[in-house]
Amino acid sequence: MTLSYGSLSIAQLSTLIQGGSVDPVTVAEQVLDAIESHDDKAVFISLTRERAMAEAHASSKRLNDGRSLGLLEGIPVAWKDLFDVAGSVTAAGSRLLLRDQAPAAVDAAVVSALASAGMVATGRVNMSEFAFSGLGINPHFGTPKNPRSTDVARIPGGSSSGSGVAVASALVPVSIGSDTGGSVRIPAALNGIVGYKATRGRYPMTGVFPLSGSLDSLGPLCRSVQDAIWIDAAMRGAMAPTASRRPLAGLEVVIPTNVVFDDAEPGVVAAFEAAVERLSAAGVMFTRLEIPAFAEILQLMASHGALVTAEAYWLHKARITGPDAGLIDPRVVSRTRFGEEITLPHYLDILSARKRLIEAVDRLVGDRLIAFPTVAHVAPLLEPLKTDDQLFVATNGKTLRNTLLGNFLDWCGVSIPCGAGDAGMPVGFLLSGLARGDERLLSVALVAEPVIRGETI
Incomplete structure (x- = not known):
């Protein structure tokens, strides 16, 4: 072969x-x-x-x-x-x-x-x-x-x-x-x-x-x-990698108790928690706590609009309002047009709130890493999403929910397979670090990966 x-x-x-x-x-x-x-x-x-x-x-x-x-x-x-x-x-x-x-x-x-x-x-x-x-x-x-x-x-x-x-x-x-x-x-x-x-x-x-x-x-x-x-x-143009293996014993990791597990599929939660148990056995210390900024980010998006939508509208305005808009995926056009409703004061409010929330989370998390399921569900069926716009919007929002928090807070993150959920489909374990904590995150993930995958304890 x-x-x-x-x-x-x-x-x-x-x-x-x-x-x-x-x-x-x-x-x-x-x-x-x-x-x-x-x-x-x-x-x-x-x-x-x-x-x-x-x-x-x-x-x-x-x-x-x-x-x-x-x-x-x-x-x-x-x-x-x-x-x-x-x-x-x-x-x-x-x-x-x-x-x-x-x-x-x-x-x-x-x-x-x-x-x-x-x-x-x-x-x-x-x-x-x-x-x-x-x-x-x-x-x-x-x-x-x-x-x-x-x-x-x-x-x-x-x-x-x-x-x-x-x-x-x-x-x-x-x-x-x-x-x-x-x-x-x-x-x-x-x-x-x-x-x-x-x-x-x-x-x-x-x-x-x-x-x-x-x-x-x-x-x-x-x-x-x-x-x-x-x-x-x-x-990065570096001559050699700078991340190196770090011991898991004594590593402190936060598991948020709010938002990221809402409406999560039982199989996803089970696979994630099994990985947590394996990491705990390897000496990782987990703390479960609420991160208030998570709820504030979602509330800010609901009241002011999404930062990505505001900036995407500015970028694509001529395309989605021009004579060739019909050549663009209608769902992309529809979603981008929501940016038209985001006023300059609202956009500036979003940026100001982002700075405040990043500072608040940095103080709360400190030197710890953060862990939760990458996505709250396994890969959904494709065909229903092609034709049902309402289902598409709801599924897209839920699929992005956990990960977009890290983007808003300027985190780095690694998704590692941790098992299977419904229909035997893969589940991701998201390990994240605060901004510019990439070297430490990668160093820890290098050692944690086989444990998260269930290959060793």
């Missing part, structure tokens, strides 16, 4: 490449062929085969010459369709942009950074149009099917839908996504993989199609926390 290189973690594949067991050209050819022959044609919007093979050949030559660029040399990567990749159109999952935009002249800063680390760009993966949904449904390019569901189509989660499915389907070892309200962590949780959302501003945003400048952040969807640490270092 032929080994599928797309099914391996970065660490596993790197070992093969660095050891000379496999050549980057062979890896790239197999990965690209697997993508093209894959049954689900909605995962990738386009391939960058010519670029990928050129990068793979260059990687192969460096290795043969003894000039490896490091651990990521020759590793395939897929890019969410909002990163500029030189020579191709950045469409952000939109037919309108695909028609109107010129091909990117240069790579986005993070695309360039990973290329400089020796990675091989395989192509653009699908997403919710303009990254404005947590469900991953795209009427233009199709909706990638959640590969963890074996009997009926379920959503992939969004907006980094193609990223989550590409990794979970063993097509690539890693895909880079964006996260404005949960768009890395949600598809990671629903597809049973690891998703790391960095603190906003950790990476340069040049060449990344925006949704909300106040909230947009980036991160990898991959197979392990170790993989995420390696990608994080390369995206």
